[in-house]
Amino acid sequence: MGIGAEERLILEDYLRERGQKMTRPRETVLEAFLKLERHVTAEELFAAAQRLDPSIGQATVFRTIKLLADAGLAREACPDEGARRYEHSYKHEHHDHLVCLGCGAIVEFKDPAIERAQDAIYVKYGYRPSNHRLELEGYCPVCAKKKVGV
Amino acid sequence: MGIGAEERLILEDYLRERGQKMTRPRETVLEAFLKLERHVTAEELFAAAQRLDPSIGQATVFRTIKLLADAGLAREACPDEGARRYEHSYKHEHHDHLVCLGCGAIVEFKDPAIERAQDAIYVKYGYRPSNHRLELEGYCPVCAKKKVGV
DNA sequence: AAGAGTATGATAATCATTATCAATACGATT
DNA sequence: AATCGTATTGATAATGATTATCATACTCTT
Numbered sequence: 205m206g207i208g209a210e211e212r213l214i215l216e217d218y219l220r221e222r223g224q225k226m227t228r229p230r231e232t233v234l235e236a237f238l239k240l241e242r243h244v245t246a247e248e249l250f251a252a253a254q255r256l257d258p259s260i261g262q263a264t265v266f267r268t269i270k271l272l273a274d275a276g277l278a279r280e281a282c283p284d285e286g287a288r289r290y291e292h293s294y295k296h297e298h299h300d301h302l303v304c305l306g307c308g309a310i311v312e313f314k315d316p317a318i319e320r321a322q323d324a325i326y327v328k329y330g331y332r333p334s335n336h337r338l339e340l341e342g343y344c345p346v347c348a349k350k351k352v353g354v
Numbered sequence: 355m356g357i358g359a360e361e362r363l364i365l366e367d368y369l370r371e372r373g374q375k376m377t378r379p380r381e382t383v384l385e386a387f388l389k390l391e392r393h394v395t396a397e398e399l400f401a402a403a404q405r406l407d408p409s410i411g412q413a414t415v416f417r418t419i420k421l422l423a424d425a426g427l428a429r430e431a432c433p434d435e436g437a438r439r440y441e442h443s444y445k446h447e448h449h450d451h452l453v454c455l456g457c458g459a460i461v462e463f464k465d466p467a468i469e470r471a472q473d474a475i476y477v478k479y480g481y482r483p484s485n486h487r488l489e490l491e492g493y494c495p496v497c498a499k500k501k502v503g504v
Numbered sequence: 505a506a507g508a509g510t511a512t513g514a515t516a517a518t519c520a521t522t523a524t525c526a527a528t529a530c531g532a533t534t
Numbered sequence: 535a536a537t538c539g540t541a542t543t544g545a546t547a548a549t550g551a552t553t554a555t556c557a558t559a560c561t562c563t564t
Contacts (some may be wrong), residue, residue, distance in 0.1 A: 282432050282487075282489075285438075288435075302475060302476075302479055302481060304481065305484055311479055311481075313475060313479075315471055315474075315475060317467070317471040317474075318468060318471045318472065318475075321465055321467040321468045321471060322468065322488075322490060324465075324467075325452060325463060325465060325468075325490060326452075326490065326492055329452055329461055329463075329494075330494070330495040330498075331452060331454070331461075331490070331492040331493060331494055331495070331498070332492050332493040332498040333490070333492045334455055334491045334492045334493065335491050336488070336489060336490040336491060337432075337487075337488070337489045337491075338472075338486070338487070338488045338489075339432075339486060339487045339488075340472055340475060340476065340481070340483070340486040341484045341485050341486060341487075342476055342481040342482050342483045342484045343481060343482040343484065344479075344480070344481055345480040345481070348480075348481070348482040
């Protein structure tokens with residue numbers, strides 16, 4: 205079974221249910237996406253997909269990454285600025301981010317206490333939970349040392 | 355004492371410290387911003403500022419809202435898509451957001467348990483805290499009812 | 505293999521934001 | 535109040551990211 209076979213099936217099912225089609229370009233984008241393990245922009249994904257198939261168009265990449273997000277295979281990360289970024293979603297459990305403002309390093313973490321406290325908030329206001337995003341910003345040990353006294 | 359006098363002084367101090375000047379357009383933008391109580395885009399702020407002074411330019415609004423953010427009077431909110439949004443920062447304590455995906459309603463809340471758990475994360479990874487952003491998405495009681503079974 | 509309908513890639517268009525630049529306003533000093 | 539050096543302004547062009555358009559090509563079912 206090739207890499208991404210499972211994800212391919214998910215996408216196929218998702219498309220079929222909506223009368224849409226599985227195509228070669230979509231496969232290519234999916235394959236490129238699965239190989240990239242970090243938060244990627246459409247730009248980066250486009251470059252990676254082109255390496256697999258030089259004839260692929262930029263518009264297709266934009267269209268397909270949105271499909272992947274809808275199908276539950278990708279998930280939007282929330283950048284402070286610049287282009288939208290996506291990360292893996294399927295079999296990549298929800299997590300929060302700790303971002304270094306100095307070097308851009310990203311720690312992914314999950315904290316039961318935070319999750320529990322968030323659930324309590326939903327209950328308190330009577331909201332039905334969907335998803336959430338938590339970004340902690342700060343300076344990693346290395347960068348913090350460089351900026352002592354700032 | 356006029357509305358926003360305090361904020362005006364903060365901006366003035368901030369500018370003076372950096373050899374920059376307090377000008378009429380900047381006052382106008384500040385005034386417009388202080389009157390708007392919700393998360394605003396530069397676009398909306400521009401419209402509001404134009405009502406106060408039709409001669410004001412769009413570029414000035416973009417420039418000034420960034421100044422306000424640097425001066426601690428405004429703060430960036432993190433939108434899922436579209437234009438950047440700003441909210442009041444001065445005398446508006448840090449808080450998190452609970453957003454309804456149905457009607458767009460926003461509840462602002464602050465939870466000690468969440469704050470504490472976040473601080474623990476910073477410590478655990480040796481990061482120096484800067485700021486953080488938490489957005490809980492879901493459906494408010496009204497919208498949840500409309501979408502039963504979804 | 506043919507037909508109906510979706511997808512593609514190239515390009516133009518849009519939206520938010522930033523850069524450019526000549527003209528103007530600020531405010532410290534005289 | 536007039537002057538001067540510098541920062542700021544508004545209009546416009548430029549940029550970057552994303553979306554719309556559209557004629558052609560591809561998929562899937564028959």
